[in-house]
Amino acid sequence: MRIVNFDKGGVPGIAADDGSGWYGLTEREAGFPGTLPELIAQGADLLRTGRDLLPMHSIDLSSVRLMPPVPKPPKILCVGLNYDDHLEESGLKKPVYPEIFARFATSLIAHSEPIRLPRESLALDYEAELAVVIGRGGRRINHDRALDHVAGYSLFNDATIRDFQLRTPQWTMGKNFDGTGAFGPWLMTPDALPPGAHGLHIQGRLNGQVMQDSSIDKLIFSVPTLIEMISVAITLEPGDVIITGTPGGVGAARKPPVYMQPGDVFEVEIEGMGILSNPVQRESQEETPR
Template identity: 55%
Template sequence: MKFMVYKDSIGTKGLAVLVGNDWRGEAGTNQDSSLLDLALAEPSQRADILTHFAARPVIDLTEVELLPPISDPGKIICVGLNYSDHTDESGYKQPDHPTLFPRFASSLIGAGAPIIRPLISEALDFEGELVAVIGRGGRHIDKRDALEHVAGYSIFNDGSIRDFQHRTPQWTLGKNFDGTGAFGPIFVTADELPAGARGLRIETRLNGEVVQSSNTDKLIFDVATLVSTISEAITLEPGDVIVTGTPSGIGHARTPRLYMRAGDVVEVEIEGIGILTNPIVDEVAPLQRVAV
């Protein structure tokens, strides 16, 4: 099944399910928990879910605000250097263990919302990535069982402020500016995709031009490995988000460098999931105090 989370014109959140060719929505529920509950439903329950939503109103996606599929994840764990071509272009030695760093929910935005280029930097870069959403938590998860803990998949644009990212070896500050973590809009249950979401074309476009093009088969540490490895140290919980890494083509590695600017439009498309589209805007300067 495919889901989207939205907010209507009066500010009520809703959960939409794709029924045939229509998105049909139901408002007023706890979207994070409802989405996970429905995503984890037994196959025998799927027909009842679709029947329920078939009786709900059709949602005009042009009249609602699309939100991240999980609006307030307990953990957002990002993976760096997980495609060898991106590692090469970034000038790093390929690590033999997943390179992990956190994102915070305060940086998240939905599809259609503007990615914000901050006042203090011009180095806003794109990174199209596959997202795995945890449905069943656990610690010390065996790799053989790891995919059973994944509820489904979505899309991320890990907007990075490169000059701030590279001020320290930890990357965290440059990966967490407000309004830079685009997420969604579609969440696809794991059963609708190949195991571990392998073999999917992933592409990023800036103003219609392809700037990243790869395949999730090229992930060095696949989804099962990431879930198992992370759980060696950290208890994974339902709703936790794993952002699995970006392929080559980033703007920072180009000559001349290709950073995003106000007026640009960036799209990330993953086969079988959908397209995440966001415009770029400049941060608005705060009002200056006038001395009296």
């Protein structure tokens, strides 16, 4: 089941698709179950919600504004250097513990919205990734039960301002420029995918050219392992998002480097999950606070 979080003329909406098309409701209509972020926060059964939406009226996704599945997650926990080929191109050794860093909600954008190239840099890189949305919270979660805590999966482009990222050992600045974290287009419920999305093909394309090509089974730290290891220290909450890492082929590792430019389009595709597509746009003068 795919479930989408959308806005129609300023009114929140939710729709589901089991392969027969999108059906759903807006907040102003009778029977509206709540927005997708609200349902995740409540620990709702999203598969049941999706089934309940299917008898509703058809939703044309081209006529609504898609939103990130969770626009304001309590936490966005990203994993660096989680594919062997990305480690190799980075010249680093295989880690014994995942490299965890944070993103913030102010960096998030939805499917089809522009990734913004800031005026302070030309080093805007792409990173195709699998996103995991937590549905049931907990601390010290057992590996064998970790996937029971997953509400669903989505696609993510962890676009990075490389020169800012590498100015210090901490990656926070380079990973958190406004308008650089593309997230969506929808949430896939776990029943629709292999456990932990294991084995699914992941690809990143710049203007149609394949730049990243790998499989989720090549993660050094799998989805249940990440949930287990992160929750040793941090209580996971419903709505938290774990961004699992990117395969090799990033622009900074190429010779010469390949960075995204205004007018480019980057696509993240994961087998069975769809495509997250975003154009690149230079940040405008109007986006500077006064």
